Amino acid sequence: MEQRRRVPRRLGQYLAGCIITVLLLSGVSAQLKYSISEEVNEGTVVGYIQYKLNQNDQFRLEVKDKGDDGKIPILIVLKPLDRETAKKHSLVLTAMDGDKPPKTGSMNIQIHILDVNDNVPVFSSDAYSVTLRENAPLGTTVVQVNATDLDDGTNGEVIYSLGKSMNQQALNIFDINPLTGDITVKGLIDYEERDKYEIEIEASDKGIAPLTTEKSVNIKIIDLNDNAPEIEVTSFSSSIPEDSRPGTTVALISVNDLDSGVNGKVICSMSEDIPFSLAPTIQDTIFSLVTKYPLDREKQSHYDLTIFAKDAGQPPLSSEKTISVVVSDVNDNRPEFVLSPYTFYLSEANEPGTSVFSVKASWTYRPTVHIIATFITTK
Ligand SMILES: [Ca+2]
Ligand SMILES: [Ca+2]
Ligand SMILES: [Ca+2]
Ligand SMILES: [Ca+2]
Structure with a gap:
């Protein structure tokens, strides 16, 4: 062609x-x-x-x-x-x-x-599409573009530049060598900020009236695993009643990883030897922290629960968060008297202050007697 x-x-x-x-x-x-003879007349052919x-x-x-x-x-x-x-x-x-x-x-x-400047520079490729890893060091060559010009001398000498219509953000990140056509990195490439760039480049000859060709360079940024998962406790009751049924939600844990693909895929875990575990919810990034077994305040009244989050990147990044949970005492049942009503007889002429009778009251759901109240009123 x-x-x-x-x-x-x-x-x-x-x-x-x-x-x-x-x-x-x-x-x-x-x-x-x-x-011809010297004698010929004027006008002789x-x-x-x-x-x-x-x-x-x-x-x-x-x-x-x-x-x-x-x-x-x-x-x-x-x-x-x-x-x-x-x-x-x-x-x-x-x-x-x-x-x-x-x-x-x-x-x-x-x-x-003699030459006139009647040929524009022509890029060697119809389209430039390249990939670039995020966080590429400054000075990294993204691609080298090349354009040729058929004209002679300065009319055919090509210089490269970035397009004048390019936005400032891209101008801060990429540079082009005017002589070699090397497009290099001069700013931070952050996939999480932007995953692709389309930059405009120009090739101009050095003619007195320079001729210019424009071309697009598509740069696709490749994600690296450069973000650790973030753990956020979105809903949390710092105290949980000791009579909570297994499966009771203590907190909602939201995990987020800014990376994509496997780099952003997070696995959450907790220690096995505690009466709490993580349960999935309908949202991939939210877990429920639930009770696993019945709690016993007498045995342990406070837990420091550490949630670990690890992404699937290579190498993986991880983070952890610890929340404190207090197992609270339950006191939501009215004590009941053992007998009701009590009937007793009292002989006359008692000394004031003498004990005359005792009553018992307890919580019905618990065999242990918690309160024994002793009182009497006299008329
Ligand atoms: Ca030219
Ligand atoms: Ca020419
Ligand atoms: Ca990344
Ligand atoms: Ca990550």
Whole structure:
């Protein structure tokens, strides 16, 4: 495929832009020779001279009558020239007389085509798509772009730059070497901030009126496991009644990992030898901290529960969080008297302050008697 893009020129511009140098190479041509008597009259025809250009499709010859200056063969451009196709044309101009066979003389004509800046730089690739790992060190080469320009000299020398329409954020992160086309990292590449960039680059020649080509470079950022899971306790009762049934929720634990894919996949765990465990919820990132067994305040009234979170990245990152849970005493049942009503008899003439009777009360659900109240009222 032809990798060439040429700026169209109107014919007038083109003719003005081309300078043709004609080198007449004297001494290489044969000469037309005539022998004629010195007695001939003025106006005697010496010979019929015809000019002829060798077969070519680029130039033609026209003979113009210039009056006193005689008839002059003029070389005319027949169709647009292109230095990038042929920078030199060699022609042969032949003069011949009317004899049979004709006598001929020829002249070599060399035409050098001078360059005008009519080719834009062309990138070697139609599209640039590359990947870049996040946190790439400053100076890392993302990709090297290349553009060529068919013109000559400075018209064909290419310099690279970032597009003027690029946003400031991308300008802060990427740079391009104007001479080599190396696109390098000059800022922090953070996948969590942005996972792809489309940057505009330009290739310009150094012509007096430079020609410029734009191209996009798509940069896909590859995630690295650079974020540890975060554990957040979203709903938490620091105290749990000791009579809580197994499966009672103590707290909701939310885990979040900013990375993606396996780097952001988190496994939560807790120590096995405690009466608490983590249960999944309908949301992947939220776990319930629940009681596993009945609690016994007499045995342990306080727990420091550590939740571990580890992602599946390579290498994995982890974090932990400890919450304190107090097992609270239960006192939500009214004590009941053992007998109700109590009936007792009292003999007269008691000393004030003498114990006359005792009553018992207890919580029904518990065999242990917690309160024994002793009181009596007198009329
Ligand atoms: Ca050019
Ligand atoms: Ca050119
Ligand atoms: Ca990451
Ligand atoms: Ca992670």
